[in-house]
Amino acid sequence: MRALALVETGHVEIIDVPIPTPKSNELLIKITGVGICGSDLSVFFGHRDVPQYPWIMGHEAVGEIVELGSGVKDRQIGSRVVVEPNYCCMECGPCLSGETSGCENRIIIGMTTPGLLADYVCVPAEFAWDAPLSMPTRELICLEPYTVGVAAFRRSQAVSGQNALVVGAGSTGLMLITLLVERGLNVYFIEPHPTRSELAEDLGATAHLSSNSIPYHQSFETSGTALGMETALNLTHPGGSLTLLGLSTDPVQLIPASVVRNRLTIRGSMIYDHPVDFASAMENPPHSFSKILRGEFQLEDAQKAFEAARAVPGKSWISFEKEQSES
Numbered sequence: 001m002r003a004l005a006l007v008e009t010g011h012v013e014i015i016d017v018p019i020p021t022p023k024s025n026e027l028l029i030k031i032t033g034v035g036i037c038g039s040d041l042s043v044f045f046g047h048r049d050v051p052q053y054p055w056i057m058g059h060e061a062v063g064e065i066v067e068l069g070s071g072v073k074d075r076q077i078g079s080r081v082v083v084e085p086n087y088c089c090m091e092c093g094p095c096l097s098g099e100t101s102g103c104e105n106r107i108i109i110g111m112t113t114p115g116l117l118a119d120y121v122c123v124p125a126e127f128a129w130d131a132p133l134s135m136p137t138r139e140l141i142c143l144e145p146y147t148v149g150v151a152a153f154r155r156s157q158a159v160s161g162q163n164a165l166v167v168g169a170g171s172t173g174l175m176l177i178t179l180l181v182e183r184g185l186n187v188y189f190i191e192p193h194p195t196r197s198e199l200a201e202d203l204g205a206t207a208h209l210s211s212n213s214i215p216y217h218q219s220f221e222t223s224g225t226a227l228g229m230e231t232a233l234n235l236t237h238p239g240g241s242l243t244l245l246g247l248s249t250d251p252v253q254l255i256p257a258s259v260v261r262n263r264l265t266i267r268g269s270m271i272y273d274h275p276v277d278f279a280s281a282m283e284n285p286p287h288s289f290s291k292i293l294r295g296e297f298q299l300e301d302a303q304k305a306f307e308a309a310r311a312v313p314g315k316s317w318i319s320f321e322k323e324q325s326e327s
């Protein structure tokens with residue numbers, strides 16, 4: 001079967017590998033599409049090390065169950081599934097407390113274990129979620145990154161009717177905007193890139209203007225920059241809450257007295273917790289993914305897809321469907 005591997009920094013190739021055999025707790029999944037996100041790009045561009053070369057890429061995968069491991073009972077061959085690509089151990093301290101995003105033994109697909117950009121992959125059954133029937137297959141690509149927003153929303157304790165500011169309208173920001181709009185918040189955003197701004201407006205958010213004095217009860221930082229964090233912090237209304245999703249490693253200017261006087265809550269929101277956040281995303285998927293899903297590439301054009309992904313507003317993804325029906 002085909003798999004897409006990083007053979008050196010900045011260069012991917014299709015390689016030939018054997019079809020894997022599912023262990024007793026696993027499903028064999030025929031992949032139909034895989035999304036590309038910022039963490040894939042940091043691997044591609046060499047900002048994040050991989051255990052070996054060639055390295056199979058990808059983690060935002062959707063597909064169809066084609067075989068059940070011997071111990072898997074209650075699943076159906078032919079079901080469409082979305083993969084939750086962070087396998088937590090459910091045994092360590094953080095897992096036992098429900099915060100599996102802090103799992104001490106977390107297996108991160110595409111980072112610590114080979115990725116899902118392959119014709120067939122094996123996934124533990126509990127990390128392959130049956131897809132909402134109402135959603136077109138291509139839109140399922142968005143469910144994993146959307147779940148990152150679902151977790152941030154849950155942790156922020158945001159409620160309908162509040163004013164929310166989203167800093168950054170890359171794919172995480174856009175997913176969050178979609179969610180906040182659907183949950184009834186008044187959503188504003190800051191995004192310098194004109195096409196991403198248009199997309200954010202199309203999803204129902206309003207551009208923040210420096211002249212406005214909207215009290216933001218909730219701010220979400222998704223740009224992953226120090227400036228983004230400082231901006232979000234300065235614009236959060238007294239008594240409000242700032243949730244950080246972006247992974248900036250640059251120091252920021254923070255005046256403790258103003259955090260205290262303004263009674264601000266600052267929290268980091270790391271991916272999602274198993275199983276609550278995926279369960280919630282699957283139960284209540286949004287209706288606007290088709291607007292976010294922009295760059296579609298075939299597997300043979302994966303090199304182009306990775307090179308272009310940063311510039312494409314919305315979400316880029318790789319489709320497996322055409323080649324498979326032709327071969």
Ligand SMILES: [Zn+2]
Nearest residue numbers: 037038039060
């Ligand atoms: Zn991702």
Ligand SMILES: [Zn+2]
Nearest residue numbers: 089092095103
């Ligand atoms: Zn754990």
